[in-house]
Amino acid sequence: MPRFRYSARDRTGARSDGEIEAPDRRTAARKLQTAGLAPIAIQEAATPSSPSPPRRRFSFTFRRRDSHRFSTSELLDFTRELSDLLASGMTLSQSLQTLARRGREETEHPLIAALRDAINQGSSLSDALAQLPNSFPSFYVAMIRSGEAGGTLADVLQRLAAHYERVREVREKVITALIYPLIVVLMGLGTLLFAVAFVIPRFAVVFETLGDALPLPTRILIGFSQFIVHRGLFLLALAIGAILAARRAMATENGRLWWHRMQLRLPALRGIVEAAAYAQFARSLATLLSNGVPVLQALGIVEKIIGNAIIAREIHNARERVTDGATISKPLAAGGVFPPVITDILAVGEQSGDVPGALLHIARRYEGELDRRIKIFTTLLEPFLIVAVAALVGFVAIAMLLAVFEITSGLNL
Numbered sequence: 405m406p407r408f409r410y411s412a413r414d415r416t417g418a419r420s421d422g423e424i425e426a427p428d429r430r431t432a433a434r435k436l437q438t439a440g441l442a443p444i445a446i447q448e449a450a451t452p453s454s455p456s457p458p459r460r461r462f463s464f465t466f467r468r469r470d471s472h473r474f475s476t477s478e479l480l481d482f483t484r485e486l487s488d489l490l491a492s493g494m495t496l497s498q499s500l501q502t503l504a505r506r507g508r509e510e511t512e513h514p515l516i517a518a519l520r521d522a523i524n525q526g527s528s529l530s531d532a533l534a535q536l537p538n539s540f541p542s543f544y545v546a547m548i549r550s551g552e553a554g555g556t557l558a559d560v561l562q563r564l565a566a567h568y569e570r571v572r573e574v575r576e577k578v579i580t581a582l583i584y585p586l587i588v589v590l591m592g593l594g595t596l597l598f599a600v601a602f603v604i605p606r607f608a609v610v611f612e613t614l615g616d617a618l619p620l621p622t623r624i625l626i627g628f629s630q631f632i633v634h635r636g637l638f639l640l641a642l643a644i645g646a647i648l649a650a651r652r653a654m655a656t657e658n659g660r661l662w663w664h665r666m667q668l669r670l671p672a673l674r675g676i677v678e679a680a681a682y683a684q685f686a687r688s689l690a691t692l693l694s695n696g697v698p699v700l701q702a703l704g705i706v707e708k709i710i711g712n713a714i715i716a717r718e719i720h721n722a723r724e725r726v727t728d729g730a731t732i733s734k735p736l737a738a739g740g741v742f743p744p745v746i747t748d749i750l751a752v753g754e755q756s757g758d759v760p761g762a763l764l765h766i767a768r769r770y771e772g773e774l775d776r777r778i779k780i781f782t783t784l785l786e787p788f789l790i791v792a793v794a795a796l797v798g799f800v801a802i803a804m805l806l807a808v809f810e811i812t813s814g815l816n817l
Contacts, residue, residue, distance in 0.1 A: 406425070406426065406427065407423050407424070407425050408423065408424055408425075408426055408429060408432040408446050408526075409421070409422070409423050409446070410422060410423070410424055410432065410436060410441075410446045410526075411446075412436050412441035420441065424436065429446050429525050429526040432446050432526070433446060433497070433523070433524050433525070433526055434524070437495050437497055437498070440495075441495075446525075446526030473515075473536075473538045473539045474515065474539040474540070476568060476571065476572060476575075477572065479539065479540070479544070479568060480565060480568040480569060480572060482503065482516070483561050483564050483565045483568065484561075484562075484565040485503055485506075486499055486500070486503060486561055487558050487561035487562045487564075487565060489502060489503070490557060490558040490561065491558045496523055496529060496557075497520060497523050497524055500516055500517075500519050500520035500523060501520055503516050504516040504517045504520055515536060515539060518532075518536075519532050519533070519536075522535075528549075528552055529548055529552065529557070530545055530548045530549035530552055533545045533548055541708070541709060542704075542705045542708055542709075543688060543692070543705050543706070543708075543709050544564060546692060546697050546701065546702075546705050547560050547563070547564055547691065547692065547695055547697075548560060548561075548564075550692075550695035550696045550697050551695065553696065560695060563691060563694075563695070567687065567688070567691055570687065570771075571684075574680065574683075574771070574774065577774075577775065577778055578676075578778060581778050581779075581781070581782040582782070584782075584786060585782065585785050585786050585789050588786070588789050588790055588793060589789055589793065591793075592789075592792075592793030592794075592796065592797065593793070595797065596793075596796050596797060596800065597632070599800055600625075600628065600629045600632050600800070601629070601632055601633060601636070604625060604626060604629040604800075604804075605629055605630070605633060607804065607807070608626045608629065608630070610811075611626065611807050611811075618807055618810065619803070619806040619807060619810060621799065621802060621803040621806060622803045622804070622806055622807040622810075624803070625799070625800060625803040625804070657713075660713050661713050661714065661717075664677075664712045664713040664714050665714055667712065668712070668714055672781060672784075672785075675773075675777040675780075675781075676774065676777045676778060676781060677711075677712055678715075679770045679771075679773040679774035679777050680711065680770075680774055681710055681711060681712045681715045682715075682742070682743075682746060682766065682770040683766075683767050683770035683771045683773075683774055684709070684710060684711070685706055685710060685715070685719065686746070686763045686764070686766035686767035686770065687763070687764065687767035687771075688705075688706050688709060689702055689703070689706050689763050690759075690760040690761075690763035690764045690767060692705060692706070693759055693760045693763070694760040699726065699732060700723060700726060703719055703722065703723040703726070703732065704723060706719060707719040707720050707723065714741065715741060715742075718736075718739045718741040718742065719736075721735075721739055722735035722736045722738070722739060723735075725738060731754055732750060732754075732759075733747045733748075733750035733751040733754055734747075734751075736750065745766075745769075746766055749762050749765060749766055750762055750763070750766070
């Protein structure tokens with residue numbers, strides 16, 4: 405009977421390595437689970453006549469099942485529930501089996517079922533997650549791998565849940581802050597378009613008798629109304645084409661760099677973009693370093709998740725300038741993109757040997773700065789949009805009233 409070498413952890417997190425006899429890997433994994441062990445890796449033991457085969461990959465299985473992808477909210481729920489199940493004493497395979505069936509009467513969740521099958525076949529959770537990059541980013545995989553190495557998978561999952569909870573909170577703050585201004589703009593533009601397309605053309609028939617005697621604002625309004633009525637579809641097609649062209653341009657590296665550079669130059673957006681990027685950089689890097697991820701690898705992961713390409717490129721350049729694998733304050737300062745307060749606090753953390761603590765201090769500082777910037781932006785945006793919409797609607801009303809006054813004055817004569 406074939407023998408398999410295994411690495412596994414018991415419920416206390418202690419790691420054990422050994423060999424087990426079984427007809428195949430799936431059976432070996434089940435034997436280990438029955439013994440109260442959570443498999444990390446299972447490989448067929450090498451024999452003198454047959455060398456050990458390479459470790460099996462599960463890309464085909466995932467490629468077939470990756471028709472569904474986790475959103476940020478689904479990833480947060482999955483992480484939190486998996487952490488709770490592991491903390492309750494369930495094995496990893498049992499936890500994934502429970503989550504795969506949860507909320508579904510007949511079918512299993514395709515992604516979670518694929519993860520469960522990979523674990524049963526001897527894969528580690530981090531290797532299984534790495535086969536699904538659309539749902540599990542490199543940051544998530546690196547954290548799981550560090551938890552497996554340290555035997556603290558449940559704790560790492562809790563930290564991941566807290567991290568993605570903060571990410572969702574920041575996103576919701578921005579969305580919530582923009583809801584009211586967006587409603588004001590949509591209602592104002594909707595009212596204006598309705599008046600221009602349906603109301604003004606009916607008045608224009610009455611005003612035709614005056615011809616050039618109409619006030620200039622009224623003539624401008626009637627001309628604009630006729631243009632919208634007769635060329636409205638052309639304008640709509642032109643707007644859709646412009647949006648699609650802009651999206652296509654932003655998908656290129658040069659287009660994305662241009663747009664992200666503009667974000668850092670616009671006074672209204674610069675503070676929000678910088679605060680969000682620096683807070684995400686600091687907290688993500690602190691989380692990775694706290695879990696034992698090497699500095700260079702952690703910088704490479706953070707570079708991929710930063711939302712601004714200019715700041716991400718600076719992190720990439722700093723990563724290339726890092727020589728000793730520990731000091732990152734000087735390489736970041738050399739680029740001139742990161743503000744001195746970040747590099748100074750990082751330098752103090754490096755001197756005291758507590759870089760994660762310094763990064764968390766930076767994260768809290770810029771998260772507070774982000775809240776303040778959002779409040780200032782929305783406080784200024786709301787009255788600006790209200791005045792702009794009121795000016796447009798007021799122009800329509802004044803143009804119509806001037807024409808009415810012109811007609812009534814002519815009748816009085």
